[in-house]
Amino acid sequence: MNLVTLIAKRLLIGLGILLVVSLLVFVGTEILPGDVANAILGQGATPELLANVRERLGLNDPAYIRYFRWLAGMLTGDFGTSLVNGRPISEQLGERVYNTALLAGTTAAIAVPLAVCLGLICALKPNGLVDRMISTLSLTLISVPDFLVGIVLVSIFAVTLGWLPAIANLRPGADIATIARVLVLPVTALVFTVLAHMVRMTRTSILGVLASPATEMAILKGVPRTRILLVHALPNAIAPIINVIALNMAYLISGIVVIETMFNFSGLGRLAVQAVATRDIPVVQLTAMIFCTVYVLLNLLADIVSIAANPRLRYPK
Amino acid sequence: MSTAEPTGLRRLASELTPTAIVCLAVIALAAFIAIFAPVIAPYDEGTILTNESFASPGNGMLLGSDYLGRDIASRLGFGIRTTLSVALSISVIAFLIGSALGFFAAIMGGWTDTLVSRTIDALISFPAIMIALIVVSSLGSSFLVLIVTVAIIDSTRVFRVARALGMDIVVQDYIEAARVRGEGIWWIIWHELLPNALGPLAAEFGIRFTYAILFVSALSFLGLGVQPPHSDLGLMVKENMQGLLYGSFSPLYPALAIAMVTVSTNILVDWYLKSTGASLPEEL
Numbered sequence: 001m002n003l004v005t006l007i008a009k010r011l012l013i014g015l016g017i018l019l020v021v022s023l024l025v026f027v028g029t030e031i032l033p034g035d036v037a038n039a040i041l042g043q044g045a046t047p048e049l050l051a052n053v054r055e056r057l058g059l060n061d062p063a064y065i066r067y068f069r070w071l072a073g074m075l076t077g078d079f080g081t082s083l084v085n086g087r088p089i090s091e092q093l094g095e096r097v098y099n100t101a102l103l104a105g106t107t108a109a110i111a112v113p114l115a116v117c118l119g120l121i122c123a124l125k126p127n128g129l130v131d132r133m134i135s136t137l138s139l140t141l142i143s144v145p146d147f148l149v150g151i152v153l154v155s156i157f158a159v160t161l162g163w164l165p166a167i168a169n170l171r172p173g174a175d176i177a178t179i180a181r182v183l184v185l186p187v188t189a190l191v192f193t194v195l196a197h198m199v200r201m202t203r204t205s206i207l208g209v210l211a212s213p214a215t216e217m218a219i220l221k222g223v224p225r226t227r228i229l230l231v232h233a234l235p236n237a238i239a240p241i242i243n244v245i246a247l248n249m250a251y252l253i254s255g256i257v258v259i260e261t262m263f264n265f266s267g268l269g270r271l272a273v274q275a276v277a278t279r280d281i282p283v284v285q286l287t288a289m290i291f292c293t294v295y296v297l298l299n300l301l302a303d304i305v306s307i308a309a310n311p312r313l314r315y316p317k
Numbered sequence: 318m319s320t321a322e323p324t325g326l327r328r329l330a331s332e333l334t335p336t337a338i339v340c341l342a343v344i345a346l347a348a349f350i351a352i353f354a355p356v357i358a359p360y361d362e363g364t365i366l367t368n369e370s371f372a373s374p375g376n377g378m379l380l381g382s383d384y385l386g387r388d389i390a391s392r393l394g395f396g397i398r399t400t401l402s403v404a405l406s407i408s409v410i411a412f413l414i415g416s417a418l419g420f421f422a423a424i425m426g427g428w429t430d431t432l433v434s435r436t437i438d439a440l441i442s443f444p445a446i447m448i449a450l451i452v453v454s455s456l457g458s459s460f461l462v463l464i465v466t467v468a469i470i471d472s473t474r475v476f477r478v479a480r481a482l483g484m485d486i487v488v489q490d491y492i493e494a495a496r497v498r499g500e501g502i503w504w505i506i507w508h509e510l511l512p513n514a515l516g517p518l519a520a521e522f523g524i525r526f527t528y529a530i531l532f533v534s535a536l537s538f539l540g541l542g543v544q545p546p547h548s549d550l551g552l553m554v555k556e557n558m559q560g561l562l563y564g565s566f567s568p569l570y571p572a573l574a575i576a577m578v579t580v581s582t583n584i585l586v587d588w589y590l591k592s593t594g595a596s597l598p599e600e601l
Contacts, residue, residue: 017442024443028451139587143527143579145534147554148572154561155569166562254446258535262558272447273539276454284454288447295444 007304014300021292022074026067029281029288074289080282084275089283092271097290099170100267104256106183107190112245115195119202119241124229126207135203138196146258150189154262157185168263186263193255194248201247205240209233239306246302253291332592340581340588347397347578354398358391363546371557371565383557383567392553396571399549401578403464404529410468411525415475416518420506422476423483424492434480437473445470445532453541463542467532471525478521478597482514516595523586524597527579534575550575 054060061069073080079089122131141149158166168182209215210233218228257269264270268287275283333341350357359379360366365386372382379390418437422430440448452466486492486509495505536542537551545552553571560567590596 017439020439021442024439025451028448029455139583140580143531143583144576145531145538145551145572145579147535147538147551148576151554151558151561151568151572155566159561159564253444254535257446257450258538261539272450273541276450276541279454281454284450288451291447292443296442299442 003308006307010300010303010307014296017296018293021296022071022289023067025285025288025292026070029285030063030066070285074286079286082283083280084278084283089286093286096266096268096271099265100256100260100269102170102179103183103186103190103260103265103267104252106187107194107252108245108249110187111191111194111198114191115198115245116202116241118195118199119206120229120234122199122203123206123210123233124225126203131203134199138199141192141196142200146189146193146255147262149192150185150259150262153185153189166263168265170266186259186265189259189262190252190255193259194252197251198244198248201244202237202241205244206233206237208240209236212236239309242305242309243302246298249295249298253295329589329592334588337585337588340585343577343581344585347401347574350394351398351401354394358388358394360388360391362392362395362548363387364391371560371563371567373565380570381565381567383553384560389557389567389570392548393550393570393574396548396550396553397574397578399543399547400530400534400551400575403460403533403543403549404526406464407468407471407529407533408522408526410464411471411475411529412518412522414468415472416479416511416514417506418472419476419479419481420483420510420514421502423480424487424502424505424510426487430480433476437476440470440473446535449532449536450541453536458536458541458544460543460547463533463536467529467536470532471529474528475521475525479514479518482517483510486510486513516593517597520586520590520595520597523582523589527582530575530579 070080072078077090079093081087082089082092118134122134125131154166157164164185165182166185168186170179170182174182206229210228215228215232218232223232253269256267257273259265260267260269261273268290271283272287272291274280275287366388367382367386369382369386370384372386374381379388380393381389383389383392418433422433448470449466452462456462492505492509495509500508533542533549534551534554537549538555540552540555543549543552548556550571554568557565557567557571
């Protein structure tokens with residue numbers, strides 16, 4: 001099979017998954033019928049008012065029509081109206097997406113190279129002192145709740161030392177220095193939450209490549225250990241490492257929700273949590289769709305990169 | 318089997334490292350607190366003892382008071398009780414569903430396997446936290462919803478492990494022999510697959526247990542898990558977060574309590590895998 005057909009096939013599968021995801025999000029949030037009208041009117045709901053609102057929102061239509069209308073809205077950028085403030089969701093969406101992208105992007109830009117380097121250092125001397133230290137530390141970090149790292153950072157740097165703000169309030173139009181100051185603590189907390197998994201998996205995949213006959217040959221030829229690692233092992237380990245990174249974006253997503261809530265950071269994750277707490281169903285649907293789409297796309301990207309980097313995957317057994 | 322087990326445990330006990338002993342002690346202590354919280358806690362979890370929010374330790378309050386003036390130490394005991402029992406229920410249910418389905422898929426093979434595996438894949442294509450948010454937004458959060466939702470999310474991982482373990486076992490001759498004898502599917506799963514997969518599954522149970530603790534705590538921290546007047550460790554962290562700004566370390570205690578249990582469990586699992594030479598299937 002050639003590369004283009006294979007990638008096209010993966011893209012189609014990805015599209016199919018997204019359709020299933022959208023269906024599940026819609027069904028999942030609309031299990032209770034008529035809840036939206038009730039939610040808007042609250043205590044003051046009379047049967048006439050309810051019927052009126054249902055009519056206006058098209059809630060009397062069969063579920064599949066509402067689903068397609070909703071899906072079409074998602075695709076055309078018409079995200080509906082927030083039940084809490086009655087305003088179009090798209091109004092506040094841009095800023096939220098930007099803030100979360102900034103937070104996640106900065107985290108990834110720091111965590112990914114750092115994780116690959118630490119994983120390489122571990123693989124350089126497996127079971128050596130440095131490897132054991134990093135491994136123990138990362139196992140501990142994996143087992144610790146996301147908010148613990150945040151609490152420790154806040155109590156040291158915001159409360160005790162007073163160097164950095166405990167609340168990450170990003171105002172539009174802030175200058176770079178302010179943005180950087182605000183981002184330091186949430187980004188550090190997030191880096192800690194995703195780093196450990198990435199280091200462990202990078203180490204495992206490089207050690208896996210090092211166990212191959214080709215590496216043994218290189219050792220027998222007398223190639224220096226560092227050169228084997230960087231020139232022989234690393235290129236072969238790139239595909240699994242990229243997979244690891246994509247997998248860890250899932251941890252980043254749950255980490256982002258927790259850390260944004262903790263720092264009162266005005267991003268998508270906190271928007272999702274607030275929407276669930278206030279039962280703002282259109283906002284829940286939209287934020288869930290955005291997070292799931294990003295997740296599916298990242299996994300898709302990882303698949304495609306692995307196929308491109310490893311010709312053997314082009315010929316499935 | 319029954320004669321082999323005690324010697325296996327005894328051999329395991331002889332390989333206890335100091336770290337493993339400390340971890341076992343921490344888990345035993347947490348279990349003790351969880352079981353006897355109502356007996357050993359000095360106060361009830363809901364009693365307001367002082368008008369002062371975030372009071373310093375003293376006045377009979379070992380760790381001071383929380384934002385409502387309740388005894389943090391007592392609430393910590395009850396919080397450990399809630400968190401551990403919720404997480405344990407989740408792990409047990411996840412294991413019942415996940416391993417039964419996983420073994421079933423492995424032994425049936427063919428289209429049954431494909432069907433079950435693809436369904437699980439569809440569930441995994443969601444970030445777990447989003448599934449939880451969607452369910453909580455439509456059903457609200459009660460202990461039942463919380464336990465069932467997280468158990469189903471968790472069972473997808475158990476399924477993959479159980480299926481991978483089962484796949485290695487079903488090709489063995491003794492399975493073939495059992496099939497030829499005319500044993501039923503569930504007889505083979507119970508008598509042949511389960512005993513042979515028990516070691517790695519026990520390790521996976523530890524991993525799932527820590528995951529359940531972390532996940533439920535995170536949900537409670539977001540205000541979407543355990544709801545007041547009940548309380549678990551995650552909710553305690555959320556409730557007392559503002560205390561940090563007043564120089565009280567009250568949210569740190571429940572967070573550390575979670576970390577002690579989860580870190581100990583994970584280190585213990587690591588030690589168990591190393592000393593039994595068992596390994597969990599990779600690429601999950």
